[in-house]
Amino acid sequence: xxxETTITGIxxxxxxxxxxxxxxxxxxVDVFLVSLKYALAYLTNNAVLLADALHSCADFAVxxxxxxxxxxxxIFHGSRRARYAEALVSFLISLLLIFGSYEMFLxxxxxxxxxxxxITDIPLIIAFTGISIVLLITLKMxxxxxxIGAKYNSDAFSAEGDHTFSDFLSSVSVWITLLLGYFGVHIxxxxxxxxxxxVLNIGIRLFFTSVKRFGFKFSFLSKIIDKVHIxxxxxxxxxxxxxxxxxxxxxxxxxLLPGMILNKxxxxxxxxxxxxxxxxxxxxxxxxxxxxxxLELLFGKVVKENSPGLHFHLPKPFGNALLVDTSAMxxxxxxxxxxxxxxxxxxxxxxxxxxxxQGRYTKVPEEALAIAGDENLIDLNFICYYLITDPVQxxxxxxxxxxxxxxxxxxxIHSICGRYALDDLLTSERNEIxxxxxxxxxxxANNLIMGVDIKKVYMQEVHPPVEVIPEYRNISSAKExxxxxxxxxxxYSNDLVPRSRGxxxxxxxxxxxxxxxxxxxxxxxxxSYLLKEQNFSRYKTIQKTRLWWEAVEKVLKDKTLYILPSxxxxxxxxxxDNRVKNQ
Numbered sequence: 001x002x003x004e005t006t007i008t009g010i011x012x013x014x015x016x017x018x019x020x021x022x023x024x025x026x027x028x029v030d031v032f033l034v035s036l037k038y039a040l041a042y043l044t045n046n047a048v049l050l051a052d053a054l055h056s057c058a059d060f061a062v063x064x065x066x067x068x069x070x071x072x073x074x075i076f077h078g079s080r081r082a083r084y085a086e087a088l089v090s091f092l093i094s095l096l097l098i099f100g101s102y103e104m105f106l107x108x109x110x111x112x113x114x115x116x117x118x119i120t121d122i123p124l125i126i127a128f129t130g131i132s133i134v135l136l137i138t139l140k141m142x143x144x145x146x147x148i149g150a151k152y153n154s155d156a157f158s159a160e161g162d163h164t165f166s167d168f169l170s171s172v173s174v175w176i177t178l179l180l181g182y183f184g185v186h187i188x189x190x191x192x193x194x195x196x197x198x199v200l201n202i203g204i205r206l207f208f209t210s211v212k213r214f215g216f217k218f219s220f221l222s223k224i225i226d227k228v229h230i231x232x233x234x235x236x237x238x239x240x241x242x243x244x245x246x247x248x249x250x251x252x253x254x255x256l257l258p259g260m261i262l263n264k265x266x267x268x269x270x271x272x273x274x275x276x277x278x279x280x281x282x283x284x285x286x287x288x289x290x291x292x293x294x295l296e297l298l299f300g301k302v303v304k305e306n307s308p309g310l311h312f313h314l315p316k317p318f319g320n321a322l323l324v325d326t327s328a329m330x331x332x333x334x335x336x337x338x339x340x341x342x343x344x345x346x347x348x349x350x351x352x353x354x355x356x357x358q359g360r361y362t363k364v365p366e367e368a369l370a371i372a373g374d375e376n377l378i379d380l381n382f383i384c385y386y387l388i389t390d391p392v393q394x395x396x397x398x399x400x401x402x403x404x405x406x407x408x409x410x411x412x413i414h415s416i417c418g419r420y421a422l423d424d425l426l427t428s429e430r431n432e433i434x435x436x437x438x439x440x441x442x443x444x445a446n447n448l449i450m451g452v453d454i455k456k457v458y459m460q461e462v463h464p465p466v467e468v469i470p471e472y473r474n475i476s477s478a479k480e481x482x483x484x485x486x487x488x489x490x491x492y493s494n495d496l497v498p499r500s501r502g503x504x505x506x507x508x509x510x511x512x513x514x515x516x517x518x519x520x521x522x523x524x525x526x527x528s529y530l531l532k533e534q535n536f537s538r539y540k541t542i543q544k545t546r547l548w549w550e551a552v553e554k555v556l557k558d559k560t561l562y563i564l565p566s567x568x569x570x571x572x573x574x575x576x577d578n579r580v581k582n583q
Contacts, residue, residue: 052170146161287309292324335363376421380414
């Protein structure tokens with residue numbers, strides 16, 4: 001167990017101790033790099049930094065395998081058990097790396113696009129600075145591991161130096177990605193995928209190495225493993241070659257030459273620091289759109305109100321700029337929210353059952369649910385439109401003024417609608433409610449000095465809660481049926497009573513008319529008789545003649561008369577043929 005070697009004048013124990021110390025140093029640096037990259041990924045909420053952190057995890061795994069390999073070889077002196085133990089650790093770590101790369105691919109495929117878009121802000125500058133530090137550390141560690149491997153004739157350390165150099169190249173790609181993302185060129189998803197492929201390559205190489213150390217003698221399997229390994233390595237080399245070509249075209253070829261960077265470390269640090277300062281100052285530029293007003297702050301105090309255009313302020317944390325939409329009508333919703341970016345299919349029709357539960361609308365129950373004046377539950381959805389008249393008061397005097405206005409809006413809605421019955425809210429009192437709500441909101445906003453002008457208030461929708469809509473419709477149907485029966489009875493009453501009264505009055509009027517008629521007839525006949533009697537006594541001869549002729553008319557009424565000349569002969573009339581014969 002304590003056998004000494006005289007190669008290069010270093011004992012085996014001293015060599016093992018130095019290699020173990022170097023491994024612990026390398027693992028400590030890897031832990032620091034993993035922690036730093038994960039912290040930067042958390043700060044920027046970006047997937048490409050998360051992928052680079054995963055790559056550093058792979059480098060840590062390789063360092064762990066190397067450490068275990070050194071310890072096992074020293075303890076067991078090349079026995080079969082040492083080979084199996086080392087192979088088992090390598091096999092388990094390779095599975096973890098392959099699984100990690102698979103998770104990375106899955107994340108790249110399924111993650112939201114916002115995870116792959118960098119926002120030009122101070123966190124991006126911090127991330128760029130952190131990656132710049134990582135570049136130096138990984139390059140130094142790569143040279144350190146290669147130097148240790150050459151000094152102690154350790155192939156494992158030399159290979160680990162190559163792995164660390166791949167981590168350096170991965171950090172270079174992240175450095176370029178952050179720089180391009182600052183200027184709006186987004187290749188984050190592609191770089192994340194490439195880093196995942198590099199991690200997969202490391203895992204597969206460890207897997208193949210561990211499988212061979214187990215002593216498998218299946219030549220067919222070995223050929224397949226070697227062929228797959230060589231094919232993957234060739235593909236990764238092709239990717240690396242394309243990356244080198246791209247960097248050369250961009251004038252960044254020196255990033256792939258670690259010797260140049262190490263030889264001109266001060267110049268590279270100065271260049272990188274200057275670039276960070278320039279990028280930091282660039283975060284102070286901002287654009288005010290035509291409908292906005294820019295509030296320029298210096299140490300938290302408003303020093304200027306800028307009109308639309310390009311402006312500059314001292315970068316954070318010294319200065320800041322707030323953009324306030326002073327010329328745009330702002331929409332304030334109560335009881336629901338509208339997703340302006342919704343692109344799905346809308347329902348064929350909006351009913352009470354699905355309103356604000358499907359499509360681009362989302363109900364907010366704690367705002368919508370209220371109690372009407374008749375103690376019925378009701379869902380209320382309102383919209384308020386307002387303009388910002390004082391951007392300083394709106395943006396700085398009150399924190400989150402929009403949400404405060406929303407809370408005031410909800411309070412006023414519930415206060416006013418609690419005075420009206422459900423049926424009035426659904427039908428006749430909408431205009432009055434809107435007018436009262438507009439007046440109350442304007443008064444409240446002015447009292448709080450919020451710098452806004454309330455323009456319009458609209459009652460979008462009022463209906464019973466979805467859970468009781470079927471029962472409400474049953475009650476409404478019953479009320480409508482009741483009203484229908486009442487209206488039918490009223491119509492029948494309104495038809496029958498006036499008609500009966502009219503018929504009674506008609507009968508009375510007919511009776512009076514009959515009495516008047518009889519009385520008038522009697523009076524007329526009496527008058528007529530008296531007049532005749534008076535005339536008869538005055539003109540007796542005429543009356544006698546008239547009476548004679550009237551008597552003749554009565555006697556000869558309905559008789560056939562034959563008028564003959566006075567000189568005519570006497571004639572006989574036979575009844576059988578009604579013919580007249582002269583005698």
